[in-house]
Amino acid sequence: MARPNRDPEHLAVLQDYYARHRLIPSYSTLSTLLGFRAKTAAARLVGRLEVAGYLKRTPDRRLAPTPRFFERPRAIAPVRAGMPEAAIDAPADMESLDALLVRRPSITFLMTIKGDSMIDVGLMPGDTVVCERRQLAEVGDIVVALLADELTVKTLIRENGRFALKPENKAGDYPVLRPDAMQIIAVVTGSFRSYRR
Amino acid sequence: MARPNRDPEHLAVLQDYYARHRLIPSYSTLSTLLGFRAKTAAARLVGRLEVAGYLKRTPDRRLAPTPRFFERPRAIAPVRAGMPEAAIDAPADMESLDALLVRRPSITFLMTIKGDSMIDVGLMPGDTVVCERRQLAEVGDIVVALLADELTVKTLIRENGRFALKPENKAGDYPVLRPDAMQIIAVVTGSFRSYRR
DNA sequence: TTGATTAGTGTACGTTCGTACACTAAAATG
DNA sequence: CATTTTAGTGTACGAACGTACACTAATCAA
The missing domain is CATH 1.10.10.10 (Winged helix-like DNA-binding domain superfamily/Winged helix DNA-binding domain)
Known part of the structure; x- marks a missing residue:
């Protein structure tokens, strides 16, 4: 043509x-x-x-x-025999991770996970969570709440018409938190960690 | 002034x-x-x-x-009484996600985690791992290896003087992989996920 | 080889952009 | 309260930008 x-x-x-x-x-x-x-x-x-x-x-x-x-080629498994290079095609320029994880910079902050109370959803001690500062959260969201002058990361649930904070660690036997007063500070929109020494 | x-x-x-x-x-x-x-x-x-x-x-x-x-602020918990704002708005330090997760863009690529074989170290299905392409890994590193034309993410261990690949899922009962030939493609230097709907 | 189709050339022109400059408004200090 | 300092206003102008249009070059299909 x-x-x-x-x-x-x-x-x-x-x-x-x-x-x-x-x-x-x-x-x-x-x-x-x-x-x-x-x-x-x-x-x-x-x-x-x-x-x-x-x-x-x-x-x-x-x-x-x-x-x-x-859009960049992500490594895709399975790979064609002897051709790992093709599957990866290491992009010299990567999409900014910031773009992937931060949608509204002005209300976004980071926080470090303490303890293992959220380990069942893959939030390990030392992990960093990306948080969007807002009071309105939905049931099922992982939220940052203010409890006794501590910032806590838990899953927001509804129990008998009341909101409560649920830890995610079956083995650890953490109790569901049902505080009289609870303030939602932020909603967790992402998380990451570095394995670098 | x-x-x-x-x-x-x-x-x-x-x-x-x-x-x-x-x-x-x-x-x-x-x-x-x-x-x-x-x-x-x-x-x-x-x-x-x-x-x-x-x-x-x-x-x-x-x-x-x-x-x-x-750059984003990092919140510091614990918080001074009644002052959650201060902990977030007056952060100790500001950090860029890119700088934290990608140190050498030219050899870095992303890969999506399939399955739950690494769940004990907080790598859930669907998580994205940040990988640095190189052959030299140390024992204890989480690596991307080429096994039977599949890209696999496992922990590199040493057993009786030989290298092996260890899944991290006690409950799942995955076997340690001891292949005759194994090619290390990359070392996992970080991981992240988004909770956004 | 010819015709159709699409990529790139060259020039011209109106609009928007960035900058300069003189001026006004609002706060903190002494 | 006066002074100093810096944020924002208003206007004007040259340069750069995007767009339009007619034209040329390169490829493929018939």
């Missing part, structure tokens, strides 16, 4: 640029980046990438990346 | 905007966002945020966020 489509290759360059600068460049600099001599070429490319769902426009018509822009 | 400094508050709005759009807005839209009536105010604010190290300029003089822009 027509010319060969080099868009994937060009997208890769754009993704690298974004990884370095955290910014979609102007058509001019994108043209320079890709070796185009007319910035219209960059404009057309961007149009195609928009249609393909890699870029979108903000309310004020500026260019911004979409979630798809950040 | 002078007017109260509302920069932290304004920075928070900018950070939220960035989290939504992955883009630093123009001075005009930033002014609208913050309720400024002159875009010069936004320009001045941005200048201050540059000096403070939250923003920088790309080679073509466009505005981009710095690593510090992505």
Whole structure:
């Protein structure tokens, strides 16, 4: 039909640029980046990438990346024989983990897990939880609550029409907490740990 | 001395905007966002945020966020009586998730945990592990190994002078793997999950 | 080989953006 | 209360940006 489509290759360059600068460049600099001599070429490319769902426009018509822009090959098991490289394809530029875990920076804070009361849901002592500061939580949410001047991480449950805080450790035999007064400080939206020494 | 400094508050709005759009807005839209009536105010604010190290300029003089822009406060428990705000808002330290979890982006990739064979060390099905690609691992490391064309996450142990792969699930009764040939693909340096619906 | 199709070129133009500059407003200090 | 300092206002202007449009180049299918 027509010319060969080099868009994937060009997208890769754009993704690298974004990884370095955290910014979609102007058509001019994108043209320079890709070796185009007319910035219209960059404009057309961007149009195609928009249609393909890699870029979108903000309310004020500026260019911004979409979630798809950040999709990276994750390692996938099973792997084809003798080809672990292909399955991994280590991306030189990784999506920012911050983007994955933090949606509203202004109300987000981190907290360290103390003790093993939430071990059944994979929250080990020393793990860091990502918390969004708000009072409204839903039943089933893991929340940060203020109890006797201590910040506690527990699952919010409902018992006989009352809210209670449930530890997640069958072996540890922790009691469900049914305080008279309880203040929800934040909702846990994620967690992480580092195995680095 | 002078007017109260509302920069932290304004920075928070900018950070939220960035989290939504992955883009630093123009001075005009930033002014609208913050309720400024002159875009010069936004320009001045941005200048201050540059000096403070939250923003920088790309080679073509466009505005981009710095690593510090992505730092989050870490709450400290226990809390002083009735003062949960202070523990969060006046944090001991600020940290960026990327800096914490990814030290060498070029050899780092992500992988999703399948199954519950590592549940005792807090790796639940669906969790994402951060892996650094390298062959040299130490005993006790959690590693990604290639076994029968499958990528497996296990703990590397030494048994009678031989290396072996140990699952971490006492209840599940998984066997220790003692393959004739085993290839270490990567070392797990971190893990995370999101509780978001 | 020809025709259809799509990528990139070159130029022109209106709009928006960033910056400069003089000015006003609000707080803290002495 | 006066002084000092810094945040925000208002206006103006050149430069950069995005877009439009006509044109050329490269590939594939018939």
